Amino acid sequence: MSKSIYIALDFPTWEESRQFLSENGLHEIPVKVGMELFYREGPRVIENLKENNHPVFLDLKLHDIPTTVMKAMSNLANLEVDMVNVHALGGSEMIKRAKEGLESGSNSSHQTKLIAVTILTSMDNETMNQEILLPGELEKNTVHFANLAKQSGADGVVCSVHEAQKIKDACGIAFSTVTPGIRLQQSGNDDQKRVATPGFARKNGADFLVIGRSITKAENPYEAYQQAVKEWETDGIIK
Structure with missing residues (x-):
């Protein structure tokens, strides 16, 4: 198991998620729970995962007025996940209130990391300029x-992995970089535009990887996960 690699549980139900993890021997590995699964199952999916010792990144990308985000984060704090996120486009005040909500809503010494989404890895420069008008x-x-x-x-x-090192240079080594858009060496890009392998990610400043279809859609997900760990731990130099 690698504490740096989160598998994206992009399944519609907890039963399908549980079956995937169990049948493929993926016990106690870090997982990412996104909107599809959380909106169907609610907090109980997090409770089920934690009962089975899975570290959890709750990927809800909150983006609303500061007070609403603060109250939502106060509720989410009780789940005691490892990481939860907001959209940086929500602005400074929203991010500050999100942090306030996490801290005020916690009933224990557990500290959930607040992560802000920068630019989605499904976007490229043209999309950002012409559609978002940024x-x-x-x-x-x-x-x-x-x-x-x-x-x-x-x-x-x-x-994106491609910006991770620049962010480390600007924000410091302790500032975490969570990088989706990870593909194993033999995998395709799907709908992600700014992708990279685990080895490239490690060399380019990534702290945590999020890997979805390269593992969940693999013929042998357990072997695909082990391959990802190997590429990460060897900087992509597979012997």
Whole structure:
């Protein structure tokens, strides 16, 4: 098991998620729970995972007025997940209130990391400029949002592997980089545009990886997970 690699449980139900983990021998590994699963099953899916010793990244990408996000985070704090996230586009005040909610809602010494999403890995520079009407270069905007997140109390950001090292340079080594869009060496890109292998991610400043279909849709998910760990631990140099 690697504490740095989270498998994305992109399944519609807890039963399918449980079956996937159990049948493939993926016990106690870190997992990411996103909107699809959480909106169907609610907090009980987190409770079930924690009962089976799975570290959890709760990927809900909250983005609303500051007071609403603060109250939501206060409720989510009781789940005691490892990480939960908001959109950095919500602005400094929203991020600050999200952190406040996490801290005020916690009933124990457990500290949930607040992570801010910078630019989605499904976007490229053209999409950002022409559809979102956000001018400038994607990399510079990503680093800007990372700095904004850090100054507002976040513990790290979700970013593409390709911006991770720049964020480390700007925000410091202790500021966490969570990188989706990870594909094993033999996998395709699917709908992600800014992708990378685990080995490249390790060399380029990533702290945590989120891997979905390269493992969940693999012919042998257990072997695919072990391959991901091997690529991560050897910087992609597979002997």
